[in-house]
Amino acid sequence: MKIESLDLPDDVIRFYLDSGIEELYPPQAEAIEKGLIEGNNLLAAIPTASGKTLLAELAMLKAISKGGKALYIVPLRALASEKFDRFRSFSSVSVKPGENRGLRVGISTGDFESRDEWLGSNDIIVATSEKTDSLLRNETSWMQEITTIVVDEVHLLDSANRGPTLEVTLTKLMKLNPNCQIIALSATVGNAYEVADWLKAKLVLSEWRPTSLREGVYYGGNINFHGSQKLIDPRTNDDAVNILLDTLEEGGQCLVFESSRKNSVSFAKRAGAKVSETLDKLTRNALDELVEQIIENGETEAANELAKCVRNGTAFHHAGLNSAHRRIVEDGFRSNKIKVISSTPTLAAGLNLPARRVIIRSYRRYDPNYGMQPIPVLDYKQMAGRAGRPHLDPYGESVLIAKSYDEMAGLFDNYIDSDAEDIWSKLGSENALRTHILSTIVNGFATTRDGLLEFIEATFFAHQNDTWGIMDVVDECLDFLRDNKMLEGDEALLPTALGRLVSTLYIDPLSGAYMVDGLKKIKNPTTIGLLHLICKTPDMRQLYLRSNESEIINDIVMAHSDEFVEIPPRSKEMEYEWFLAEVKTALLLQDWVDEKPLDPITEKFNVGEGDVHAFADIAEWLMHSMSRLAGLIAPEMSTDVSNQTALLEKRIHYGASPELIELVSIRGIGRVRARKLYDNGIKTTDSIKEAGLERVSELIGPKTALKLFNEIGLHLDIRSEEPGKVNSQTMSSLMENEQSTFSDFEK
């Protein structure tokens, strides 16, 4: 089927022809036949890289040309940026009726800050599922104008953490805009028809790929495929390294999946020694540049380790890396400088980062309850599916590794020849229902218990199960919400001011309840006490307590015993252990706000740079929430802590002591530079002005100083103060230059 033959505006057809797309892939053609362009709902359960995005684009562009608006829901922020960048290329496409302009695209995720209402002026809006939920909770007006919804990776409905959010969000959207077209994109799962049925969507089910995929198992010196074998030269005594070297010899790149961060690091190191021998001069030089970038962007030992690997043409990738390092690794791999990435499952789903060959070094993962467990078929398929870059590789290969013949046979049966599992709604748990019941009531989707039941009947959970089974849980949730003053009334369900606030802050009602309780009880509010309060909530993630740490943390608790709201009795062992883990998490945050450098923090708590930022990120949100709650219940508190929580929120954001807050609030000044200025007597914005450009340049470097003065709106003063020193022409053009690079960086 030709693009030209489709019922689309000329501008759209020209856009695709110009980018070299003339013919549709078979699954895309099937989607067209099933009414994609006529506005039918559609579920496409097809492999990655088989053209899902194009499907979505065609539907969105058609809808916009008829005056509509599209919402594209993704599971990851990184994916949101990727789609946003892609859709921005439509700025040359002008299809909006009555308006002669290119398409506008907006992005909304936790780290891209744009006003929600302003966002509505775009034709396509990309958002994470949680952000979509939050926009609904805040009753964003343009939500009702959406005519096309694309749900990427809809099989995440199966995820225990995040599935319920997606499910409830979709249910709300369908209630809000009953005539909306829904395009759901999914990996191949067992019961795709069931999801399609729920969404009232036509199903496109296909295994077709633009690049063929061969799935094999390595055993006894060969990669064994169905019907063929490939001999691997045993040049080292490490099987995975041999398979990797074989790939490089053929001119391909490799993605290696490991089961833990530590393993991913050690494989990258181990492989580096051998990969290094295969590099040519040109690649070496390019890698050296990457090494420099890595060192520049890192403050910890991990950066050195990564740099060492990259110098050899290998890299590791996991959530402990900071975002700059992740990007350098991903881009370095895409541009074929880095030959191998050894990664945790971070790279399995999401980012588009294919390779000639995928090696799955471990198909087992640790589960605290059951020990090492084989991963689901779906996870395997996602990893294997990364093999083969469309249009670049002649084929893709995935390799599992077996130690015995029996294991090999088992792997063929259980993974290669198996279909992915069915997906199951996880909405039935109390944890999931508690938060979503509250938001459903707050937003008026249900005002009575019967109304709530009716809403639940429309969810995927109810599509798969009888709802009478969860009514007990629903009632428990309602009781919890009433007990904690978030709901009122028996017949009619009325949200209280507290309930509304908890819902819009997007915190678990249980977190809200803990915070309110703690705020009321706290007598001697200190940094560690307040930090512990947020670390206790289910929204905070916990650090793992190692056995030899109990004593040390216990000592700290004893020394500050009057600062904690409540300390469980030591006799309740489990509970006390939990408490110590919460305190440990609070201690990490305390080090962060006390300006401890990252390196000692990562070492002390055995985490990566990326983790520290992730902890701070969550903590900032929770501290903000607690601050807002404190404002609401102020009359009921014995001591007013609003000022303290507000200050702590800022300190967590910047990782800085109170005295630095003024300096650090200036854009471009982080905690390190602020400290340098402060220790040299420059403590406020005014004293920056007094000190002058020259003095500040000495401390933080001329470029940053210039940026800083520009930021505090002082460039005019400088010019008049030092007319002889700086040519105003050069100065202002230089600053313009700085300005643009700086805002580029911010993006």
Added chain:
DNA sequence: GTAAGCTTAAGCTTATGGCCACCAC
């Protein structure tokens, strides 16, 4: 004969990922 280098066995340790708010320029 000795030291270095390698292999093997036993014992110990440790084990994925990542989303969400609001403010204000």
Added chain:
DNA sequence: TAAGCTTAAGCTTAC
């Protein structure tokens, strides 16, 4: 639960 790491012992190789 099991894989990797560390340590120690046992063996081979090189001088």
